[in-house]
Amino acid sequence: MNAPLNDGPALARAAADALRRGDARAARDLFLQAAQAGQADVAVMLGLAYACRSLQDWAGMSASVDRVLMLDPRNVRALVMKGDGFEQAGNTRAASAYFRAALRSAPPPDRVSPDLLQELRRVQQASEQYEKRYDDHMRTWLKERGFDESQSNTRFGQSLDILLGRKRIHVQEPYHFYFPQLPQKQFYERADFPWLDAIEAATDDIHAEWLAVAKGDAVYLWQNGELNEANAALCPKTMAALANAPLARIPGHSPSVLFSHMPPGTHTAPRNGPINTRLQVHLPLVAPAKCRLRVGNDVREWQAGRAWVFDDSMDHEAWNDGDQARVLLQFDIARPELTEDENRWVATLLEGIDAFPGQKFEWNI
Numbered sequence: 001m002n003a004p005l006n007d008g009p010a011l012a013r014a015a016a017d018a019l020r021r022g023d024a025r026a027a028r029d030l031f032l033q034a035a036q037a038g039q040a041d042v043a044v045m046l047g048l049a050y051a052c053r054s055l056q057d058w059a060g061m062s063a064s065v066d067r068v069l070m071l072d073p074r075n076v077r078a079l080v081m082k083g084d085g086f087e088q089a090g091n092t093r094a095a096s097a098y099f100r101a102a103l104r105s106a107p108p109p110d111r112v113s114p115d116l117l118q119e120l121r122r123v124q125q126a127s128e129q130y131e132k133r134y135d136d137h138m139r140t141w142l143k144e145r146g147f148d149e150s151q152s153n154t155r156f157g158q159s160l161d162i163l164l165g166r167k168r169i170h171v172q173e174p175y176h177f178y179f180p181q182l183p184q185k186q187f188y189e190r191a192d193f194p195w196l197d198a199i200e201a202a203t204d205d206i207h208a209e210w211l212a213v214a215k216g217d218a219v220y221l222w223q224n225g226e227l228n229e230a231n232a233a234l235c236p237k238t239m240a241a242l243a244n245a246p247l248a249r250i251p252g253h254s255p256s257v258l259f260s261h262m263p264p265g266t267h268t269a270p271r272n273g274p275i276n277t278r279l280q281v282h283l284p285l286v287a288p289a290k291c292r293l294r295v296g297n298d299v300r301e302w303q304a305g306r307a308w309v310f311d312d313s314m315d316h317e318a319w320n321d322g323d324q325a326r327v328l329l330q331f332d333i334a335r336p337e338l339t340e341d342e343n344r345w346v347a348t349l350l351e352g353i354d355a356f357p358g359q360k361f362e363w364n365i
Contacts, residue, residue, distance in 0.1 A: 008039025170296030273312035288322030
């Protein structure tokens with residue numbers, strides 16, 4: 001049945017019927033007529049794209065897909081066809097980008113029609129093949145020019161892993177207060193904190209004092225900015241070792257200094273700290289093998305007597321896959337990039353938040 005040339009819905013139905021029976025040329029003509037009659041919606045433009053693809057009219061397909069994506073940027077079928085268009089043009093890098101976008105936008109497999117599921121499996125395979133070729137190309141290119149895997153933990157090595165999709169970008173995301181324009185460092189350079197020498201040198205004494213007070217998962221010497229005088233009195237050498245540490249000073253919250261105990265076979269879920277104006281310090285006292293901390297993309301194993309400084313406002317998690325408990329001296333310090341005046345105002349601001357009527361916001365270290 002012929003639809004009137006000005007009846008957009010009727011023309012769209014006729015075009016869909018033609019596409020279903022495999023008459024791609026008639027479908028393309030009818031979809032174009034429907035669009036010209038004012039029925040240029042997602043369904044019509046997507047149908048037109050399918051008809052054009054069947055006819056290998058790649059320019060027509062791309063133009064139709066672009067219109068769909070203007071109306072519905074996350075349309076999975078349109079993203080797949082946009083990738084197909086780039087692949088036909090030999091631009092496999094752009095094709096893979098659209099294929100990955102389609103895979104990210106797709107609903108769970110049990111909510112996808114069989115034909116679309118087949119398409120998604122096709123583009124998944126194509127994308128993986130492209131990524132492997134690109135990975136091999138870049139690593140060979142750099143290796144021929146002097147780069148080797150021993151440099152993978154350098155800043156450049158990390159940028160390469162992010163480019164190749166092996167790692168993702170991590171930034172500070174504190175859940176309570178964010179201070180802008182601070183450097184996005186996961187772990188800090190040990191040499192930037194010379195006062196850690198005295199703390200590391202006292203590891204054996206600190207370990208002995210921990211044994212004297214150990215009674216659970218956490219034993220605090222300072223907690224929420226308050227000195228625990230009883231515990232501190234039992235740990236004089238630990239307190240002396242901390243004398244030159246620039247402990248964070250926020251009334252009601254910092255410093256916190258504690259012995260942290262992590263049983264074997266445990267894992268702390270990924271999390272972010274409350275603020276990004278402090279840093280965390282770990283001095284391992286007992287560090288069995290297979291105990292590690294991830295901060296952002298950087299995963300490190302604790303070693304007894306070797307301290308490190310990290311930004312807990314970044315996504316981080318810990319594992320103890322060893323056969324005994326891991327024990328740390330853990331404390332928070334003022335972030336070195338903030339001025340004395342900035343630290344004072346941050347503390348004043350956070351006190352003001354606590355002073356607002358309602359339940360006080362509790363932090364964790």
